[in-house]
Amino acid sequence: MKRFALAGNPNCGKTTLFNSLTGSSAYVGNWPGVTVEKKEGKYKKLKEPISIVDLPGIYSLSPYTAEEVISRNFIIDGKPDCVINVVDSTNLERNLYLTTQLLEIDVPVVIALNMMDAVRKSGDTINPILLEKEIGVPVVCISASKEEGLDELMIRAYEESQKKRTSSSVLMSSELKHLINDVELSFRGLKVDNPLFHAIKLVENDEIEVKTHPQLLGVVDEFKKYFKDETFGSDLEAIIADSRYKYITSKYTAAKTKKINEITKSFSTSDKIDRVLTNKWLGVPLFLLILFFIFHMTFSENLFFLGGLFANIPPSFEGTFFEGLFWTSSGINSPGVIFANLLGSTTTWLTEVVSGWLSSSPQWVAGLITNGMLGGIFAVLSFLPQILLLFLFFSILEDSGYMARVAFILDRLFRRFGLTGRSLMPMIMGFGCSIPAMINTRTLSNDNEKIATIRVIPFFSCGAKLPILTAVAGGIILQFGIGNADVITFSMYLLGMIVAIVSIILMRATIMRGPVAPFIMELPAYHLPQFKALMLHLWDKMKHFIKKAFTVILAFTIIIWVFSHFSFSWQYLDDVDIDKSILAGLGQLITPLFTPLGFGSQLTAFSWVFVVAAFSGLIAKENVISTFGVLGACVAGAIIDIGGDGGVGAVATMIQGTGITIPGLIAFIAFNLLTIPCFAAVATAKAELPKKKFGGTLAFWLVTSYAVSSMIYLIGSWWWTSFIFAGAIGVGISVIFIINKHRDKKERMAS
Amino acid sequence: MQKKLNQFAVGEYGVVVNVLGEGKIRRRLFDMGITPGAEVLLRKKAPFGDPLEIHVRGYELTLRKSEAEFIVCELGAK
Numbered sequence: 001m002k003r004f005a006l007a008g009n010p011n012c013g014k015t016t017l018f019n020s021l022t023g024s025s026a027y028v029g030n031w032p033g034v035t036v037e038k039k040e041g042k043y044k045k046l047k048e049p050i051s052i053v054d055l056p057g058i059y060s061l062s063p064y065t066a067e068e069v070i071s072r073n074f075i076i077d078g079k080p081d082c083v084i085n086v087v088d089s090t091n092l093e094r095n096l097y098l099t100t101q102l103l104e105i106d107v108p109v110v111i112a113l114n115m116m117d118a119v120r121k122s123g124d125t126i127n128p129i130l131l132e133k134e135i136g137v138p139v140v141c142i143s144a145s146k147e148e149g150l151d152e153l154m155i156r157a158y159e160e161s162q163k164k165r166t167s168s169s170v171l172m173s174s175e176l177k178h179l180i181n182d183v184e185l186s187f188r189g190l191k192v193d194n195p196l197f198h199a200i201k202l203v204e205n206d207e208i209e210v211k212t213h214p215q216l217l218g219v220v221d222e223f224k225k226y227f228k229d230e231t232f233g234s235d236l237e238a239i240i241a242d243s244r245y246k247y248i249t250s251k252y253t254a255a256k257t258k259k260i261n262e263i264t265k266s267f268s269t270s271d272k273i274d275r276v277l278t279n280k281w282l283g284v285p286l287f288l289l290i291l292f293f294i295f296h297m298t299f300s301e302n303l304f305f306l307g308g309l310f311a312n313i314p315p316s317f318e319g320t321f322f323e324g325l326f327w328t329s330s331g332i333n334s335p336g337v338i339f340a341n342l343l344g345s346t347t348t349w350l351t352e353v354v355s356g357w358l359s360s361s362p363q364w365v366a367g368l369i370t371n372g373m374l375g376g377i378f379a380v381l382s383f384l385p386q387i388l389l390l391f392l393f394f395s396i397l398e399d400s401g402y403m404a405r406v407a408f409i410l411d412r413l414f415r416r417f418g419l420t421g422r423s424l425m426p427m428i429m430g431f432g433c434s435i436p437a438m439i440n441t442r443t444l445s446n447d448n449e450k451i452a453t454i455r456v457i458p459f460f461s462c463g464a465k466l467p468i469l470t471a472v473a474g475g476i477i478l479q480f481g482i483g484n485a486d487v488i489t490f491s492m493y494l495l496g497m498i499v500a501i502v503s504i505i506l507m508r509a510t511i512m513r514g515p516v517a518p519f520i521m522e523l524p525a526y527h528l529p530q531f532k533a534l535m536l537h538l539w540d541k542m543k544h545f546i547k548k549a550f551t552v553i554l555a556f557t558i559i560i561w562v563f564s565h566f567s568f569s570w571q572y573l574d575d576v577d578i579d580k581s582i583l584a585g586l587g588q589l590i591t592p593l594f595t596p597l598g599f600g601s602q603l604t605a606f607s608w609v610f611v612v613a614a615f616s617g618l619i620a621k622e623n624v625i626s627t628f629g630v631l632g633a634c635v636a637g638a639i640i641d642i643g644g645d646g647g648v649g650a651v652a653t654m655i656q657g658t659g660i661t662i663p664g665l666i667a668f669i670a671f672n673l674l675t676i677p678c679f680a681a682v683a684t685a686k687a688e689l690p691k692k693k694f695g696g697t698l699a700f701w702l703v704t705s706y707a708v709s710s711m712i713y714l715i716g717s718w719w720w721t722s723f724i725f726a727g728a729i730g731v732g733i734s735v736i737f738i739i740n741k742h743r744d745k746k747e748r749m750a751s
Numbered sequence: 752m753q754k755k756l757n758q759f760a761v762g763e764y765g766v767v768v769n770v771l772g773e774g775k776i777r778r779r780l781f782d783m784g785i786t787p788g789a790e791v792l793l794r795k796k797a798p799f800g801d802p803l804e805i806h807v808r809g810y811e812l813t814l815r816k817s818e819a820e821f822i823v824c825e826l827g828a829k
Contacts, residue, residue: 060782064775093808094784207775231787238770241781242788245808270811274795283798408813412799415815421802445775518776518818519802520783523811 002161003051004043007075007102008086009095010057011524013114017086017144018054019533021154045151046158053080056442059094061101061197062206066450067442075105076194081161082108084153086144089119089126093248100244103137104169104197108160111139112153117146134251136168145530167196170247171240179203179223179236186216204237270401270525277402283409290402291428294393298386299466302331339385347378364572368561376557376626377549384545387463390432391541392534398425399529404521411519417501418508420444420519423453427500430460434681436541438688446517447690452507454685455697456500458677461493464621465673469493471625472669475651476662488666496673499708503700509736513743552679556619560612560627578631579606587612597671597706598664598713606658610668620678628654663716667709675705752826756791756805756819764792765824772821784808785822 008014022041039054055074056067063069075083085102087095102109119126132139138156142149171180180199187195201209203220210217224234232238276282325341326333351374358366397403403425411421422444429437437457444450461469473488563583565573573581587608594600599610609631616623628650676682676698686694714721753768767789770780784807792806802815
């Protein structure tokens with residue numbers, strides 16, 4: 001099957017084109033770098049089906065970030081049958097810069113002039129026939145969003161894919177012509193594919209090229225010795241970039257962008273929006289407000305703080321399916337909570353129906369199916385509505401172009417911690433789910449920044465960790481009668497962020513010293529997100545989540561249930577005999593390790609339930625509370641309803657059964673929040689981290705969670721231990737400070 | 752008059768004369784269209800005074816003052 005690759009600048013409409021061509025569920029974003037890996041789909045309107053590959057947006061074939069390397073490698077080594085170069089017609093000048101480089105590869109190229117409708121609207125014209133003549137490859141006008149010109153584009157691309165195309169370069173009219181020809185000949189001698197491309201990259205002093213073909217550098221160095229350009233001297237890199245832009249602006253009057261004097265007079269809609277959103281005084285407060293609004297709409301049970309305004313107004317739906325769905329006496333539910341309640345009621349009803357069917361079957365079969373399987377899956381699915389809603393809001397922010405502005409606004413703050421404003425996006429996404437957040441770090445150009453960001457992403461408490469926070473907080477209030485659930489939950493979110501900042505500063509001061517990564521980023525024009533693309537994105541997320549629930553999590557809940565209901569001699573155990581189970585035996589082995597954290601050996605016989613719950617979180621964080629659900633009922637020796645109140649009852653039982661203290665419980669939340677994230681996130685981290693950084697990352701998570709939790713427990717239980725910790729931290733900081741000073745001195749001496 | 756981009760006042764514009772520095776940052780600046788001859792306009796500064804938003808080759812680009820320091824411009828008439 002033939003393969004066509006879509007290449008172009010970020011925000012040129014590539015992914016929209018991909019969606020229109022393939023009808024697939026790839027996702028369109030307005031944040032530079034939303035296509036974080038190459039996506040493939042099928043186009044079926046030609047004689048034979050064509051595989052379409054959507055590549056991450058690139059400005060140039062000199063890669064700068066990890067995702068740009070993906071694009072470059074695919075275009076050069078992936079041998080696509082045709083490259084469709086998507087060009088944003090409203091910004092021909094910069095977009096054609098990439099085109100000039102694509103033409104240097106021995107591959108058929110077709111140019112898709114996208115967004116021509118916007119050009120016509122603004123009164124400009126671009127002549128595709130003239131452009132085609134000049135560039136020497138087919139040029140087709142399309143509108144990806146209105147699906148215009150797509151058939152013609154694909155027909156032309158198909159024609160081209162059946163021909164061979166030899167590379168050409170706009171640099172052949174520059175002073176470097178002879179040098180490039182010489183180097184190209186050497187590459188031909190080495191039988192390297194795409195000799196012209198490699199020759200030009202080598203002359204440009206491209207990092208990857210210099211590393212792979214150092215033996216050819218001699219020719220270039222020799223040339224530099226006697227070559228002097230008027231403006232650039234022997235700076236070949238500058239000459240090449242300059243020649244490309246000069247060629248573009250001189251050849252195409254259409255490519256010429258408006259003179260700057262004209263721009264200052266007219267303000268586009270984007271500028272007007274930006275005047276408010278990136279305003280000196282309003283920018284930051286507006287960002288915080290938007291963030292608050294998103295979380296409020298997703299998680300609040302007291303929408304807009306209106307309180308129980310509707311509590312006594314009919315219809316109250318009392319006793320019906322709708323009771324407490326839209327509002328309770330404490331307030332109106334947010335859309336997120338309404339969806340969650342709706343799903344919750346449905347799953348509870350389903351469980352009842354199923355247990356009705358199973359009433360005559362053996363006890364262990366009924367238990368396995370209702371508690372083990374359904375209980376586990378439904379516990380996980382119950383978070384789906386809120387996670388999806390959170391995703392929807394973040395997708396809207398991304399697609400509209402606002403996220404790039406957030407990076408712009410907050411870069412200054414992030415630089416203090418040794419990061420760029422770009423790392424904010426993955427961190428905030430971490431509040432929803434660590435997995436897309438970690439994948440998003442591919443947009444970061446600097447390895448250190450990337451590693452540091454991936455390591456702290458789990459500290460931004462994800463949707464699956466929220467139930468741990470609320471259930472334990474609720475349990476504390478129920479059992480000890482003190483505190484406030486909102487305050488405890490919020491403080492734990494805050495704790496996660498503080499630990500993230502402190503660990504980034506620590507990493508930058510010890511193992512990741514060095515200058516802060518540069519921050520050079522396009523601010524795309526604002527536009528309204530496309531409804532279709534948003535829905536496709538949500539659908540994708542939902543599929544992924546449900547798949548996870550029915551595979552890994554289902555398997556795990558079954559294992560937990562079996563291990564907690566069978567003894568070492570494979571004897572079925574009733575719920576009340578759980579302390580004789582395999583799970584209890586294994587848990588007891590490692591329980592002493594958690595004594596400094598407040599949920600170890602100091603507790604009564606059931607101490608292992610906390611340890612087992614924490615371990616079950618490694619598979620999926622949702623398991624922590626569902627494990628409580630399975631085990632809590634058994635510990636109490638009575639069946640407790642844990643459905644409606646997010647496991648609060650189960651935690652309360654656990655507190656009673658084990659005698660754990662408040663500091664111990666807080667330490668338990670902190671441990672779950674900061675330790676190794678779920679299995680799926682760990683796998684993502686392994687894939688995204690540079691080689692040899694994975695083991696260190698796992699150790700980092702373990703050490704951080706253990707240290708912070710034991711600190712919380714010890715200080716919470718014996719306040720005077722705070723002096724010991726303060727002393728230890730003081731010594732630590734001083735040691736780092738002294739070592740760094742010493743190193744700085746050495747470096748200065750060396751240079 | 753020549754001026755580095757980081758010293759521009761908001762609303763000032765000029766033509767790039769030279770791009771200093773080396774390595775990846777310089778390469779990136781070239782790729783993003785900041786080459787000698789390009790017109791740049793300082794649109795605004797971020798709320799905390801840094802980074803900067805500039806208009807170059809028909810689009811908006813943000814970069815830090817520390818990177819703008821590499822960009823030497825000939826100031827255009829107001």
